[in-house]
Amino acid sequence: MAATSRPLARVPSASDKPPLPPVDVPQDAATTAAAAPLPRRSLFQLALQHALSSWGTRSYEFAAPLFFIHAYSASLLAASLYGCLTTLAAILLAGSAGRLVDVYAARKRAMLRGAVAVQSVALAAAYALFATLLNVDHLGRNAENAGTGPERGSPNADVWTLFAAITAVGCVVTLANVSVSVSIERDWVTSIAAHDSRTLSRLNAIMRRIDLLTKLLAPLFVSLLTSTAGYPRACFILLGFALGGGLLQLLLIGRTYACFPALAADEARVRALKLEQQEPSPSPDVAMAQSYPPRRVARAQAGVRSWLQGQVSDWRVFVRMPVFPSSVSLALLYMSALSFDPAFIGYLKSETYYSDAMVAGMRGLCVVTGLGGTFLAPYLISRIGLTRTGTWALAMLLLPLLPTLLALFLGAGPGRERPAWNGALLFGGMAASRVGLWSFDLAQLQMVQEALSTHPRRNSLMALQVSLQNLFDLGHYGLTIGWSLPSQFKYAALTSYCALLAAGVIYVGVYARRDRGHVLHLGWLRLHDTKSR
Numbered sequence: 001m002a003a004t005s006r007p008l009a010r011v012p013s014a015s016d017k018p019p020l021p022p023v024d025v026p027q028d029a030a031t032t033a034a035a036a037p038l039p040r041r042s043l044f045q046l047a048l049q050h051a052l053s054s055w056g057t058r059s060y061e062f063a064a065p066l067f068f069i070h071a072y073s074a075s076l077l078a079a080s081l082y083g084c085l086t087t088l089a090a091i092l093l094a095g096s097a098g099r100l101v102d103v104y105a106a107r108k109r110a111m112l113r114g115a116v117a118v119q120s121v122a123l124a125a126a127y128a129l130f131a132t133l134l135n136v137d138h139l140g141r142n143a144e145n146a147g148t149g150p151e152r153g154s155p156n157a158d159v160w161t162l163f164a165a166i167t168a169v170g171c172v173v174t175l176a177n178v179s180v181s182v183s184i185e186r187d188w189v190t191s192i193a194a195h196d197s198r199t200l201s202r203l204n205a206i207m208r209r210i211d212l213l214t215k216l217l218a219p220l221f222v223s224l225l226t227s228t229a230g231y232p233r234a235c236f237i238l239l240g241f242a243l244g245g246g247l248l249q250l251l252l253i254g255r256t257y258a259c260f261p262a263l264a265a266d267e268a269r270v271r272a273l274k275l276e277q278q279e280p281s282p283s284p285d286v287a288m289a290q291s292y293p294p295r296r297v298a299r300a301q302a303g304v305r306s307w308l309q310g311q312v313s314d315w316r317v318f319v320r321m322p323v324f325p326s327s328v329s330l331a332l333l334y335m336s337a338l339s340f341d342p343a344f345i346g347y348l349k350s351e352t353y354y355s356d357a358m359v360a361g362m363r364g365l366c367v368v369t370g371l372g373g374t375f376l377a378p379y380l381i382s383r384i385g386l387t388r389t390g391t392w393a394l395a396m397l398l399l400p401l402l403p404t405l406l407a408l409f410l411g412a413g414p415g416r417e418r419p420a421w422n423g424a425l426l427f428g429g430m431a432a433s434r435v436g437l438w439s440f441d442l443a444q445l446q447m448v449q450e451a452l453s454t455h456p457r458r459n460s461l462m463a464l465q466v467s468l469q470n471l472f473d474l475g476h477y478g479l480t481i482g483w484s485l486p487s488q489f490k491y492a493a494l495t496s497y498c499a500l501l502a503a504g505v506i507y508v509g510v511y512a513r514r515d516r517g518h519v520l521h522l523g524w525l526r527l528h529d530t531k532s533r
Contacts, residue, residue: 038192038199042259043206046192049252050184051210052245053116057177058218060123063238064170065342066222067130070231071143072159082167084477089171090178090470095314096307097178098463101187105270105459108191109257112183113250119176120246124239126169131235133162178466186462190449191266200449201378204442208374212438216367220360273456314457318464323451325511326390330444331468332503333437335476337496338401338430340366343480343489350486353416354423362427369431373438381443386450387515389443394504396436404429405497408490472499 065079072078104111133139142156185207193200225234257263318324337343340363348354373393380389403425411422418426448465452458479492 038202039259042256045252045256045259046184046188046203047206047210049249049256050207051214052249052252053119053180053184054211054214055218056119056123056242056245058214059222059238059241060126060173062219063222063226063234064126064130064166066226067134067231067235071130071133071140072163073144078163080477080481082163082170084474085167086170086174087470087474087477090174091467091474093175094178094463094467094470095311095460096463097175098182098466099310099314099457099460100179101183101459101463102457105187106267106274108183108187108263108267109253112180112188113253115176115179115183116246116249116253119173119180120242120249122169122172122176123242123246126166126173127235127239127242129162129166129169131232131239133159133166134232134235178463182459182463182466185445186449187459188260188263190453190458192260192262193449194262194265195450195453197446197450198378198382200446201381201442204445204449205374205378208438208442209371212367212370212374216364314460314464317457318461321451321461322514323447323511325506325514326444326447327465327468329390329394329503329507329511330441331465331472332499332506333397333440334469334473335479335496335499337476337479337489337492338404338433340430341476343492347486347489351412351416351489352418354418362431365427365431366434370434370438373435374442376435377439377442380439381446386443386447387512390440390447391508391512393436393440393443394507397433397440398436398500398504400429400432400436401497401500402429404433405493408493412490475499 064082068079068082100115101111104114133143139159139162143159148155185204189200189203189207193203222234222238225237229237318327340359345359348359377389377393380392384392404427407422407426407429411419448462452461455461476496479495480489483489483492
């Protein structure tokens, strides 16, 4: 039985309170929006809004490590520390960033504008700090040789203080990215679809295509800037793009919101629920007593306890959800070393003679095949359902990566020469696997969206999936740190492939089996046996 062939059950809350009675909220606008095809102009504005945000994010993701490696020369320490610390921030605080979207669910437009404003200002601040590091002469000298200067002495306090400031701003950028992503890709898209599975598949596919295109084009743009204008000037140009893109997004948000009546209908539903749950205001005497300094300290401590309890409560609800095993499967894919990340590129540059143009071309091919996955997934979902699409997608991911894994062990002699068949297996398998990767990503995203579509904390719980993905991404860093030599990359790749196999076992053996009642559909065998008799 396909996942889309039955009505979705409401996910229970962690609270022990009895369920609230249904609220009488008009749903005509949302129902009409879901039934009628979405206007192309409205879709274009939503896509442009997401493209601007994704472009800024992808540009910074690529530029920040480049600037660190250029400034703190002869070492990857600064770039690695930055990556680990910002990932840790996402693991710990992504749930809180998603909770903000729930808190302001009745003010979607204001929430997204605030997140975009913080994102743009933080990006501009990060580029300004990089510009200071790269344009001030004595800072540039002190940052050489991993921040020890030309003499390779003790670490210089000024450049490492600047590194700490960039990292702090980078954590803000990361959390703002989570808020913007959850707001647009989860909250707005789910509200616009209004329980229409086909519309949800279409919107998710559009969002993912934009992500893939910006993932390909934004690094090319940054590389063009650094190679033509130089690193110091590139910082100022990217700073201008961050501010300009942010202003354009702020202008687009209101127009995009007005194009989709389902957003206002969902706000009305949330507003009505909050009125049902609203507690009476404290009396003036109680409010005055709470304003005294000792009470304010106690309230701050209570706020911290409440935050921790909220985190634990959200995780308990998330783990108990029927869709949680599929979230674990998706998160395990983030441990893969078999992708065009810095470790794999470092292996290619150190252990082979493949040119930069060849590496860039193969990376582009993987993006193109990934785009193919965003077209295949909606078709499969409409034909065989969400659950079976996930199973097929994992098979399309795991099988093509076997030749890629073999190419790391076979045909790789002591030198850097590689036979043609080795390159065909290495790059061909990786490119083919992107179809399955992005098909599974889209299918699993829709599973979570549909499972949480009516949950009062849906955005908080969706953000926890981002935290889970970052946790396993940190494990990927651990693999490449543990096997840090380029010649040892094959062992990291083998271990990460085992993680992919575990993802398949968890999805098929736990989630799909629970959802469909079996692992393999053998009904056609019984039918064939009956006919033969």
